[in-house]
Every structure is written in C-alpha cells, then in structure tokens.
Amino acid sequence: MNFVRIKDVNKYEGQEIKIKGWVYNKRSSGKLHFLQIRDGSAEIQAVAFKGDLPDEIFNLTDKITQETSVEIQGIVNKHERSKIGYEIALKDIKIIGESCDYPISPKEHGVDFLMQNRHLWLRAPRQRAILKIRHAIITSIRKFFDEEGFVLIDAPIFTPSACEGTTNLFETEYFDTKAYLTQSGQLYMEAAAMAFGKVYCFGPTFRAEKSKTRRHLTEFWMVEPEVAFNDIYDNMDLAENFLVYIVNYVLQNCKEELDLLERDISKLEKIKKPFARITYDEAIEILHKKGNETPWGEDFGGDEETLISEEFETPVMIYKYPAEVKAFYMKQDPDNKKLAMCVDVIAPEGYGEIIGGGQREENMNILLSKIKKHNLPEEAFDWYLDLRKYGSVPHSGFGLGIERTVAWICGLHHVRETIPFPRLMDRIRP
C-alpha cells in the first residue's frame, strides 16, 4: 500500500490508505481518541475507536504525545466538520519517532520564546502559511523575469568594498586581507546588463545596521533587476508590472494561506496599474498639507512613508529625490543638478519602502566627481568606471526587499516571521 499525502485523501473516500506525519494535537473521549495529523501538505484527524481495535493499538493512541511522528493506516471517511472534509478511521498506527515534552503547546506564547524555538515554530500553521507565501512570491519573481527575457546572474557575496556606505558592512577575514559581505549586487548587475541587456540577481544581502525595528534584518534577500537602455520611466514601468504580477500570482495561488492569516484580500485586489507616481517635491507638499513639517532636502522616515501611502490604494512611486540623500551612482537630473533620477516604491497600508532604485549615472566624469564627493576610494571602483569607458549607455534598475514584500502581502507587523531563520542584531540562533 502506498502512502498518500493528506491533501490527496479526497481521491480515496471509502478506501484504506496509509499516511505519514506528525501528531500535532490529541483529544480523547473515553472509548474514542482523536489524533490530529500534519504531514506538511495538509492536516487530518484520525479517529481510534476502542470497539474496532485490538487493545494494544487503542492504548498506543492514548499514549501518543504532541509531535510524535507516526505512520497511520485507516479508512478515509467524509467528515462535515473537518477543514478538508474527511477523516481517517484508524486501523493501525506505528510510531516512527517519539516526542517528549514538546515545548510549544497549543496555547499562546511570547515572541522571545517562539524565536528561541524558531526551528520548531516553523511547524505552526501560521508560520507555514507565511513561508508558503514567501515561496510563492519567489516563484512568481523567477517566472516574471523568465517571461520578460531576463538572464539570472548571481552576484558575489564576498566583496572587496562597499557599494553604499561603509559603516554598515560586515567585515570578514579573507586570507591575508579583508572582505565584506555584500550589501547589494547592483554594481555587478550593471556590468552584467552591458553583456546581456536584461539581467537580475536574487540572493542574500547583509547590513550591519544596529537597528531594532519591525522592518530590519541583518541578513535579508533582495532581487535586483538591471536593464541597459532603460531610463527612470522605463524603470518605473518595470517595477509596476513586476509588483502587479507578484500580487496576482499570490492571490491566485495562496488563497488558503491568506485566509489563515486573515489578510484583507480586497486591499491586495486593488494592486493594479497604474500606480501613483509623484515626485519628491509633490510628496513634500502632501506631507506639509497633512501637518508633517519635513523640510525639503531630507529623506523620509517610516512616519512620512505611511502618511504618503495613506493617500493612495496602490503602491506609490516617489521619484527625483534630492541627490544629497541618495547614493553616488544615481544619475543626476539633467534639468536640475540637485535632483537624482531615483525612485522609491512605498507599499500601501503603511508597510513602507519595498523598492529602491533608479537610473544610474552613465557619464564617466560626473560619476568620478560623485565618488570623490562621497569620499569613496577611487581605486575600488576602477572596474565600475570601466563600464562608463567602454560603450556606456543609460541604464536603470532597482532592488526589491523580499521580506518587506512578504510582510506587506501577508499583512504582518514584523519582518522576523517572513524568513525561515531571521538574523537580527541580537539574535543569531537557531
């Protein structure tokens, strides 16, 4: 007899099958024992009735503890109150692995305790729903870029120096010298875009920021497309199509998970083209109208992002920020030297910045002066400057933070649940 995955039991009504899984809860009522079984595909209840079973098997179902792994044989029956519509009348049970004093009981627990037990917390329904949505988001990202003709180019994780600030770098020994964990694959994607036209990378990035907020991890995943000959407006079109694609994919494929998370789906259904596009100047105007006095020239914090996103039901693209607050590689606005041709995308409902990007500076001399102005070591960027020396073209790209995207789509307050094993300033276990 073959093993059936629980999600497929509907094909076996009235038949005897075997399943393998974990007992996540047990209830009993004298001569009846109810075992709740999870196998990763779904959950089902196995019912053991004393009258139908040899004593040793019935007694075994009484002794079973939370998270014991088992092999169960029984008959699939319709059951009205079951989430999947079926239960199993237990005929036989074998214990695969015992489980003694499982720490996560089916009652409430604090965040610290759950994070200490993250390796076990992953088994909880809510955590599985979140990580399945993360999986769907990543799947949709790969599909989107495949369909759009992008080439996946893996960026290195060891890097010789910073591409943005140097204060947030994780330093590590690299034989006789030092290396740093990557903060972004962007500069490498710019090189690859000159070879393939349309490229993206997808991988972990590291920031040694001593920040303790619901939006920060020290290790997070980022997807970074880069396209030769795209200007900032093409870039915004790409970001818009990309986000719509991701949200649609999740809506179509993760109904059950969104439901379990009690996500208000109507909010996600409003993620359609066109997105709001406003300049930094217009964003400042909105803020001032709403009583926020952020002066021109300052970057936006979480509060400002929320205030702006409240005005729209779609994500908001804010472009042309003051060059002062943006990275050296951003192209300067030909009409106003003080502005950078960059764009941030702010998620709705106060989830904050999920995309940062823009058009890159393709002019050798301007780029060189920016590197000097930012006090960056010129020699570290010699290869990057080469890209401006040999057939430089306008090009644009952006980075999407996976964890913030998952938090937004799942409707989560904190990014720590959006990644299987979060790395935070004060937490690197398990």
Added chain:
RNA sequence: UCCCCGGUAGCUCAAUGGCAGAGCAUUCGGCUGUUAACCGAAGGGUUGUAGGUUCGAGUCCCACCCGGGGAGCCA
C-alpha cells in the same frame, strides 16, 4: 546608539513591603464525536544577576545582563 516597558513554575500571567499563586503543558484517573475538548488529582520555584534599604523585599533603591516596543538609518 537613544527613549519607553518588561524579566516570577516548561509556557502565558497573578501576587497593598508581610505564607509563592492560577490556567495551559507534563504524569495519573474519568468520559463513544472531540475541534486550543471537558471533569478530577498529583508533581513542578535560587522570583534574570550582583549589591543595598528594611524587623521583613518578587515588590523599594543602584549597577549589569536579557527581551519587547518605538526613534534614527535603510530594503
């Protein structure tokens, strides 16, 4: 790094400066339809750590450690 809050049983939390408690989990017993089942019983404590005030400290004071929330910075 700064501001605020917290740390008591395995977990979630109570306890006017005066006997260390409950629910869940665990173990034992009961129940033929349970849905975080229910009912009865038992075991389980260096009150984060180190000082101090006091006849007496979980409670007040001080330092440190750990955690949570927020800010700055960012995706």
